[in-house]
Amino acid sequence: MSFNLKEYYSNLSKGDVILAYKGSITSELINDILEAVEKKLEEADADSKLRKKIYNVLVESLQNLFHHIEMAHEGIQEELDPKFGILVIIKDGEFYKVTTGNFVNAKRIKFLKEKIDKINTLSKDELKDMYKFILNHQKLSAKGGGGLGLVDIARKSGNKLEYDFYQYNDDYYFFNLTISV
């Protein structure tokens, strides 16, 4: 059975939801989400160290989406806003879980999968070395991404990156990334 966006989103938004959004990922939206989440975390009285980590992971996750999501999705039979993405933050026991979701062209999957698998094998010190290497040796891409986002997310969260690719059709997969902080 192929991927069902509605079902996926409703399953994701279960439990103690801090924020759930689906639609266009724009610069203004990122501002609004950051502001809203910051307020909620303050109200929830989360420890300031944890709050900063969540905020950092959230900034990188949203900007990763912003820089990499595709403008339009040909052949996807859904009513999608341009630059469509999903963000859900839930509180699950001790953890805050930040999940992003977006359609990814089948051609990009291998690259993404290899990158995440590689990051997940690295220790704290190895992640630090990788971060420093990329920081010092790679130019910023025209999109503004520097290839550092996922490494930074792994460093700050201190946890493995959980991901899935759900096949939608021959050309597209839905990429789900969950970070526990």
Added chain:
Amino acid sequence: MEPINIESTPKTPSIKFIQEESVIEIKGRSIPENSIEFYKPLVDWLEEYARDPLKKTVVNIQLEYFNTSSSKCILDVFKKLEAIHKSKHDVAINWYYEEDDEDMLEAGEDYESIIRIPFKMIEIVD
């Protein structure tokens, strides 16, 4: 030369040059989507400043958050400062971080290990 003076926004830090104290100050949050565009005026200003710098330049960096896109631009800023330091002018970087913010301390140490300028890590205690 004209001192640089940029006001902060929710996504970008303030940047100031205080000539009488020989201090460049970067303060706030640095999380713009397009960091190259934001940092270009500072990088250009430093290039100009490097032609005839003060005998000593102190750089105070007090960032609450910065994104990975800014991290590369901040490195570019440090590289400009490193060039000034190499030309036998004193440059010192004060890297401020909030109490217990180990991530920000570590970020400062990452730069310190890449850039050949003396760094001082300063914890801000409430």
